[in-house]
Amino acid sequence: xxxxxxxxxxxxxxxxxxxxxxxxxxxxxxxxxxxxxxxxxxxxxxxxxxxxxxxxxxxxxxxxxxxxxxxxxxxxxxxxxxxxxxxxxxxxxxxxxxxxxxxxxxxxxxxxxx
Amino acid sequence: xxxxxxxxxxxxxxxxxxxxxxxxxxxxxxxxxxxxxxxxxxxxxxxxxxxxxxxxxxxxxxxxxxxxxxxxxxxxxxxxxxxxxxxxxxxxxxxxxxxxxxxxxxxxxxx
Numbered sequence: 001x002x003x004x005x006x007x008x009x010x011x012x013x014x015x016x017x018x019x020x021x022x023x024x025x026x027x028x029x030x031x032x033x034x035x036x037x038x039x040x041x042x043x044x045x046x047x048x049x050x051x052x053x054x055x056x057x058x059x060x061x062x063x064x065x066x067x068x069x070x071x072x073x074x075x076x077x078x079x080x081x082x083x084x085x086x087x088x089x090x091x092x093x094x095x096x097x098x099x100x101x102x103x104x105x106x107x108x109x110x111x112x113x114x
Numbered sequence: 115x116x117x118x119x120x121x122x123x124x125x126x127x128x129x130x131x132x133x134x135x136x137x138x139x140x141x142x143x144x145x146x147x148x149x150x151x152x153x154x155x156x157x158x159x160x161x162x163x164x165x166x167x168x169x170x171x172x173x174x175x176x177x178x179x180x181x182x183x184x185x186x187x188x189x190x191x192x193x194x195x196x197x198x199x200x201x202x203x204x205x206x207x208x209x210x211x212x213x214x215x216x217x218x219x220x221x222x223x224x225x
Contacts, residue, residue: 004156042218044216044219045216047213047214091156093157100145101147101159101162101172104156104158106154106155107156
């Protein structure tokens with residue numbers, strides 16, 4: 001079974017600063033995909049970024065980047081220039097390539113301070 | 115705008131009641147999922163379906179069943195609701211790409 005670990009239950013970050021959210025995973029499959037989602041207080045799940053296990057470069061989407069270290073089974077999310085609207089719960093998730101099931105970590109709550 | 119629609123945003127039910135949570139998607143996706151979300155535990159997969167009338171148990175299927183009679187609709191059934199099933203329930207769907215679309219969730223309270 002897949003396992004996703006997010007060790008930071010909550011974090012505070014100052015507006016305009018960068019924040020790194022940790023995610024480690026465990027799988028025996030060589031082909032897999034890693035996701036990050038944002039869940040604001042409204043409850044919707046917003047897709048942020050995706051990294052495939054064979055992608056050579058780290059994924060980036062605007063202010064979001066994924067620091068993918070395959071050998072360490074680590075997929076940390078970096079949010080640059082934090083904004084007040086970034087305050088939310090953030091989930092790391094993974095699926096194996098041939099299996100559509102998405103497994104989630106416990107989540108990290110980010111609070112951005114003005 | 116593609117959508118996954120969950121029929122109720124908030125639901126209060128009594129212990130022992132049979133509860134139906136409905137989910138409809140308009141993207142012609144083959145795969146649909148039911149998760150429950152609890153603080154500190156993230157999202158846990160209850161059941162998923164990869165085709166009409168096909169279903170597989172997820173990580174926490176006990177106390178739940180599902181129905182998928184049509185491609186666009188995936189129902190979660192609590193046969194006899196219990197207080198430990200008080201939770202947020204999220205439905206999701208995906209097709210052949212990596213895009214997952216989530217519903218807005220149903221917050222179920224069992225009293």
